[in-house]
Amino acid sequence: MTSIPNHDSHSQAGLQATTPAQKRALSHANTIKLLFAQVLQDAQPADRVLANYFREHKKHGSKDRRVIRETLFGLFRWWGWLQKLGAWQQSGHWFAMLSGCALLEAHPWRDIRDAWQGFSGLDTFPVDIGRSLAEQQALMAAMAPEQTFTAGELVPAWFWRVCPLEGEQQTRLIEALCSRPPIWARAQKIGVDEALTELKEAALAARASEYFDDAINLGHKSMNLNELALYKAGKLEIQDLASQVIGRVCAPAPNELWWDACSGAGGKSLQLRSLMLQKAAGRQSQGSIVASDIRTKALEELGKRALRAGFEGISLARWQSDELPVPLAHFDGVLVDAPCSCTGTWRRNPDMRWLDGPDSVMDKTGLQLDILSRSSRAVKPGGILVYATCSLAPAENQDVVSKFLALHDEFELQTLQHPFTGESTQMLTVWPFEANSDGMFVARMQKRF
Ligand SMILES: C[S@@+](CC[C@H](N)C(=O)[O-])C[C@H]1O[C@@H](n2cnc3c(N)ncnc32)[C@H](O)[C@@H]1O
Numbered sequence: 001m002t003s004i005p006n007h008d009s010h011s012q013a014g015l016q017a018t019t020p021a022q023k024r025a026l027s028h029a030n031t032i033k034l035l036f037a038q039v040l041q042d043a044q045p046a047d048r049v050l051a052n053y054f055r056e057h058k059k060h061g062s063k064d065r066r067v068i069r070e071t072l073f074g075l076f077r078w079w080g081w082l083q084k085l086g087a088w089q090q091s092g093h094w095f096a097m098l099s100g101c102a103l104l105e106a107h108p109w110r111d112i113r114d115a116w117q118g119f120s121g122l123d124t125f126p127v128d129i130g131r132s133l134a135e136q137q138a139l140m141a142a143m144a145p146e147q148t149f150t151a152g153e154l155v156p157a158w159f160w161r162v163c164p165l166e167g168e169q170q171t172r173l174i175e176a177l178c179s180r181p182p183i184w185a186r187a188q189k190i191g192v193d194e195a196l197t198e199l200k201e202a203a204l205a206a207r208a209s210e211y212f213d214d215a216i217n218l219g220h221k222s223m224n225l226n227e228l229a230l231y232k233a234g235k236l237e238i239q240d241l242a243s244q245v246i247g248r249v250c251a252p253a254p255n256e257l258w259w260d261a262c263s264g265a266g267g268k269s270l271q272l273r274s275l276m277l278q279k280a281a282g283r284q285s286q287g288s289i290v291a292s293d294i295r296t297k298a299l300e301e302l303g304k305r306a307l308r309a310g311f312e313g314i315s316l317a318r319w320q321s322d323e324l325p326v327p328l329a330h331f332d333g334v335l336v337d338a339p340c341s342c343t344g345t346w347r348r349n350p351d352m353r354w355l356d357g358p359d360s361v362m363d364k365t366g367l368q369l370d371i372l373s374r375s376s377r378a379v380k381p382g383g384i385l386v387y388a389t390c391s392l393a394p395a396e397n398q399d400v401v402s403k404f405l406a407l408h409d410e411f412e413l414q415t416l417q418h419p420f421t422g423e424s425t426q427m428l429t430v431w432p433f434e435a436n437s438d439g440m441f442v443a444r445m446q447k448r449f
Helices: 020-042 046-056 062-077 079-085 091-104 110-120 135-144 159-163 166-179 191-202 241-251 267-280 296-309 366-375 398-407
Strands: 184-187 215-217 234-236 256-259 288-291 314-316 332-339 379-389 411-413 428-430 440-447
Touching: 020 046, 020 062, 020 091, 020 110, 046 062, 046 135, 062 079, 062 091, 079 091, 079 135, 079 440, 091 135, 091 184, 135 166, 184 241, 184 267, 191 215, 215 241, 215 440, 234 267, 241 332, 241 379, 241 428, 241 440, 267 288, 267 296, 296 314, 332 411, 366 379, 366 398, 379 398, 398 411, 398 440
Parallel strands: 256 288, 256 332, 288 314, 332 379
Antiparallel strands: 184 215, 184 234, 379 440, 411 440, 428 440
């Protein structure tokens, strides 16, 4: 890239920041660069790096925090293109990346963006671009005419090898990955209308979902949940819409006994219990859920969430060894929400696209099959086994289920109806572009009597 001058590589020495906007732009550029380096060089997830930074630096007001947070995430969202502007360590390139990011993301802090553009030394480039990928591509071409920019390279090349999408599906996935999904929540022990009224009173632009009668779209604005009465009362849980599909596929009846074998902090255990209570419709629900995980801390968090919701009927059984922490052939349903590459959550964590490699997809397939096989022993005859991941790669999804079925002919796949597209399938992938969510995979099997 010849048109971007190389300023001093680590500081912005020599730059004249005279206006308040330029001073803030310079200060933010330094902060974001430090955080960016921590993520990319030390391979630390961006959300953790940001949380640590804001905990230690209380001086930033809410607007500053927003500029820093959204620019950092934006840089990773568009990194496939922005990295072609040159070495980010060099200050001219860095400012070009920051201003390019602000334009691609249509960030509203124009004064800061203009200051970054001025510091980059780039000639004026179009600022009023549209939101389509083609217009965004044209902006990049104007910034770096000697480079080519293709949509496919917004995602690392290895991803298309493990998730071979083509044509329109590939384009739709890229478009989804280049935007943030809204915050999805689930109302529990309260009707959605009542929950929406309370959320509106708290000045939140919440909307009901068109798909599930307890799902709520909370929009994009970050919020302090601990200040929200509904959340403190255990009537609102944050859970992505794709994740909510899993509980709906389990569809537990009010009096059933379920085991959530990889419960983590219990997003799905809580949903299963809530669905049981909804179905009981005021009558008693004798059903219960045993939640297991190898992480004690996650189970402790689950315990707190269940308490906040006032949910009886959820018990914890830590998974400490190869032995099952629950009785054999005992459960009406077993959910295995297996550890995976989490490629389905790349919309929320765009940094993971550039931190992970193909190993992140291939190195857990043996573990997934092992957890699924061992957990399946807890299903009683006629019971249900649900396998789920938040991966988009067939190696972690369809291939694991097929291998499991080849080894366990006592199980057979059931047909599912995709809740967003209506399509009938036996292996359901929820794509992020279908209902503005993350991505998930799920298959439901029944153990023969
Ligand atoms: C995808 S996460 C589960 C998310 C959780 N179900 C939820 O809805 O929030 C996978 C979980 O599997 C757990 N895990 C990893 N290895 C495991 C193993 N060998 N046995 C059981 N759980 C395991 C991880 O600790 C992690 O919490």
